[in-house]
Amino acid sequence: DQQVKQNSPSLSVQEGRISILNCDYTNSMFDYFLWYKKYPAEGPTFLISISSIKDKNEDGRFTVFLNKSAKHLSLHIVPSQPGDSAVYFCAASAFDSWGKLQFGAGTQVVVTP
Amino acid sequence: DVKVTQSSRYLVKRTGEKVFLECVQDMDHENMFWYRQDPGLGLRLIYFSYDVKMKEKGDIPEGYSVSREKKERFSLILESASTNQTSMYLCASSPQGGSDEKLFFGSGTQLSVL
Incomplete structure (x- = not known):
């Protein structure tokens, strides 16, 4: 059973607007989260990450938010650009399972002019 | 430019064939990984290796084996290919002790088993 879930397979957003991608997880042992x-x-390329000791991490136009109590994280892209059109994968790891990243199914983002 | 190189972009094999997927990285990374990507399932870890001649099973190792004779090369072997192994295979590497588990991926090999 998938421990990391991205329930929206696709997202369409206008250029300049905010893209919000969501990710839910079930394993409470996860302590590090990444977006690719x-x-x-x-191949996938690393985008941004967050440790479980934080609730927010920002890198330029990309911000990841973590809500541990809800076992939920989100990726915000502001403003969205045509070059952001891609598939985004959420991934998580647990401190006792090094090397075994768990990935979500991915969200296809399309940024329209 | 550092990279992870997978030897084939596309492969077509017959059921029962032995298949080798090769991966080479030039970043002197200790850790190497093999994933498969399937629609609706994301990336799933098959095997990984944290040192030469060392290997660890991932989440879906059945039907696969691996070989790491040299640090830069990690091979995935399908002993007897089956149609349910038709997939996109992605190789990745990461440095030893990389606390952020940031992986560097190759471009993938699309394998079709007929």
């Missing part, structure tokens, strides 16, 4: 971005015909 994947373009067609390329």
Whole structure:
């Protein structure tokens, strides 16, 4: 059973607006969370991460929010740009399972002009 | 430019064939990983290796084996390919002690088993 869930397979957003991608997890042992971005015909690339000791991490246009009590994290992209059109994967790891990142199914983001 | 290179972009094999997927990284990373990506399931870890000749099972190792004879090379082996192994295979690497578990991925090999 998937421990990391991205329930929205796709998201369409206008250029300049905010993109919000959601991710839920079930394993309370997860203590580190990452977002990866994947373009067609390329491998995923690391985007941003957050440790469980924080509730927010920001890097330029990208911000990740973590709500541990709800076992929920979200990625905000502001403002969205056409180059942000890609598949975004949420991933999580537990301190006692090093190396075994658990990935969500991904969300396809399309940014329209 | 540092990279993880997978030897084939596309592969078509027959059921029962032995299949080798090769991966090479030039970043001197200790850790290497094999994932498969399937629609609706995301990336699932097959095997990983944290040192030469060392290997650990991931979440879905059945039907696969791996080989790591040199630090830079990590091979995934399908002993007898089956149609349910049709998938996108992604190799990744990371440095030893990388606390953030940031992985560097190759471009993937799309394997079709007929």
